[in-house]
Structure formats: C-alpha cells, structure tokens
Amino acid sequence: MLTKFGPDIWIADGPVVTAAAGFHYPTRMAVLRLRNGDLVLWSPVALGPELRAQIEALGKVRYLIAPNSLHHTFLADWHRAFPQAQVFAPPGLREKRPDITIAGEIGTAMLPGWDGEIDVVVVRGNQITTEAVFFHRASRTALFTDLLQQFPPGWFTGWRAILARLDLMTAPEPSVPRKFRLAFTDRAAARAAIRQILEWPTEKVLMAHGAPVTAQGQAFLRHALRWLRP
Template sequence: MTDTTYPPLDTLKPVAADLWIVDSGPLSGSLPLPVRMTVVKLSDGTVWLHSPTRFDEGLARTIEAIGPVRHLVAPNIAHWTFLAGWQRRFPEAVTWAAPNLRHRGQVRRKVEAGDLRLDRDLGEQSPEDWASDIRQTVVPGGLRFREVAFFHAPSRSLILTDLVLNLEPHKLPWHLRLPMRLAGATAPDGRAPIYLRLTVRLGGRAASRAAAALVALAPQRVLFAHGAWFERDATPALRRSLRWLLR
C-alpha cells in the first residue's frame, strides 16, 4: 500500500532559523491527503502554530521547549478541525480564525457547545503580536472562502494552506494518479484542487491581485499543507502553481 505522508510523522522538523514543519496525516476520505503544520518562533520568544495538525503530547512538549505557545492559527475555512486538542493543552494561547470561519455551521455549533474557541479574526494587516516577523495577505473567493497567506520575513518563507496542492504521483494510490494529474494537483507544480480554483476565481480581481502580491514577495521557499513543498526555486514554482489565478 502506498503512503501519501512524509514520515517521520508528528515530529518537529527544522526548515530554517526559527522555522519548522510537522508532517502528519493522512486525512481520512477518498483521497488520503498528507497534512502539514508550520511552526514559527517569533522574535518575542513565543511560538506560532499555523494550521495545527492532530495533537500529540510528545510533539507538544518538543514545541514547548522552543518557547511558550501563544498563537494557534486557523488559516482558512477548512483547516480548523485539530484546534481543540491544542487549545486544551495550551489554554493561554490565542486562537486566530480566518475570515468567515466562525460563520460555518459546524464551527458555530462547536463554539456554542464549548468544544471550540475562536478568539480573534484575521484581517489584511498582521496583528501587532507578529507584525515584526510575519506579513499576511487575505486571498478572497466566493462562497465565503478566504485563505490567509503568511510571509515569514526573516527566512523569506511563504506559508500557504490549500492554494497549492502538490501531490507526488508515486506516493498516491495507483487509481488516483491519473485523476490527480488531470486535475493539475500533482508535482512538480501542482495547483489548488479544481473546486477550490473555481471558488477562488469568484474573488475576481481582488483574488488575482492577492496572488500577484504573493509572487512579488519572491519567497525562497513555499510551505503548504498538502504535498511536496517548494524547497528551492520557490518563486518560479509558485508562479506556475498560481498561473490559474494570476492575470
């Protein structure tokens, strides 16, 4: 059986100074997606978790050794399902929600039941908490979709979530390799899944301007939630992956 993930799983992996990733998954469903969290140590010594993956106590202790965990980031309306475990472990951390996340029915019910907490909403401007380290851009779409992209300036790393899906064909089950290639979601320059491309295109010129702004950052690397991230030649790879959105 093929393994779509990137072992070792639920383990902190260094990427650059004050920047790590955690590979996890696979997510259940018809497509067993690998999933990734990004960890940043901010200049004030606190730790910022982007798109938290499944909670693991050993991993939590390793991250805690870097510094106090103060920020849990849900960067779009889909990447929030593992927040609760991290909130219980780090109750002092602030949970930041992508625009419109709190309006999703499933999310609203969990918040009302006390099973989930969304403290603050993300916007176009980075909050003071991390403005000196991380710049952010909201990529709009239709159907209330928003994804917040983050640029870690010290390492020149762009942190995305679902705007790029770069699955490696040899890691996919054989029956999914052709469909994923036809969908444009496979390496070396995979795009967002078709349904998401259609949704983001509803954001019109604002979405195109946001994509152009991300490419203009000229990142040295691009991290994202699913698939092989761009470790080198990141800016041209990003431009190819976002060509469906750039005007």
C-alpha cells in the same frame, strides 16, 4: 517530530486524514517563533506528547492559526492544551466551529506582535474557502494550505485517482487545483491578493499537501500562479 526548516521555523507532518468522498490527505504544520520567543502554530496537526514537548521546548505557544476554513480538525485539541493561546482564523470558520473560541478573523483583526516578522495576505473571492497565505520573513518562507497542492503518483487509487488527475492534484508540478480555480467568483480580489504575494522576497514555499520548495520560491510562485496572475 519537528524538523527545522529555516531560521525560527519548524515543520511537522501529522497523520493522514479522510475528507469528503473518502479522499485521503496528508497533514503538515509549521511552528514560527517570534523574536520575543512566542510561538505561532500554523495549521496544527494531531497533538501528541512528543510533539507537544518539542514545541514547548521552543517557546510559549501564543497563537493557533487555521489558515482556511478546511484546516481545523485538530485545532480544538491544541486550544484545550494551550488555553492561553489565541485562535485566529479566516472568515467562515467561526460559523463552522462554534465550539472553538476564535479571538479574531484574519484579514479583519490585528495580529498582535507580528509586525515586521510575519506578513499575511487573505485570498478572497473563492466559494470553497477563504485562505490566508503567510510569509515568514526570517526564513523567507511562504505558507500555503490548499491553494497549492501536489500529491505523489499512486497516492490515490481507482476513481479517486482519475478525479485527482483531472483536478490537477497529481499534476507533474504543484498547482492550484481545478476546483479552486473554478470556485473563484471574484477574480479581481484574487488577483489583488496574488499581486501582494508575488511582491514577497520568497525563497521557500511550504505547502500542507506537497513537497516543500527550498529554493527560488518567488519564481516558483510566479509559475504556479500564472493562470490568475495580474
């Protein structure tokens, strides 16, 4: 089910998926509507008839976005459903998913029709994944996939709960998981990206794995990213 998150932005939570070592992750997507009515689908979740109908009622699906090389599970299903849509992804996914026709890599290809409506910063220098962080100007929302996470108490059990706690995935507040912090081999590139992100007039922050932040988003990001902030 789609839920309105602000002007021309909606979110939908999808099913829980299983990742490496049996860790379970919730899924969340966002739908951004451009001024011309075209839709940008950010990190699509599982495709179902009800969700598809709700999205088609909003406008024409023109862009399918994989924000990093880890969020691609349902991308091919959406591309089959909307073959006219262009797929954009950051570096690394094209080699991982040769079955998906990727129109361009975020950070190198121009994203048509987005000027003045959606800003994108690619956070480079991480060995796990290259993540593209989005800013939707109309709603003043910054969108993160895996660089910011917070799972509720009890989400993980047994040894996975211990690892999640050590990794800061279940910290008292949303934060960058420790594994991602250690995977930054080019911190200068990461700091340059964070500098751009912190310049956005962010009011809301949407995370794929964590409760949305609905106020004082820029202050939240300054605090959450303080460990690597310029």
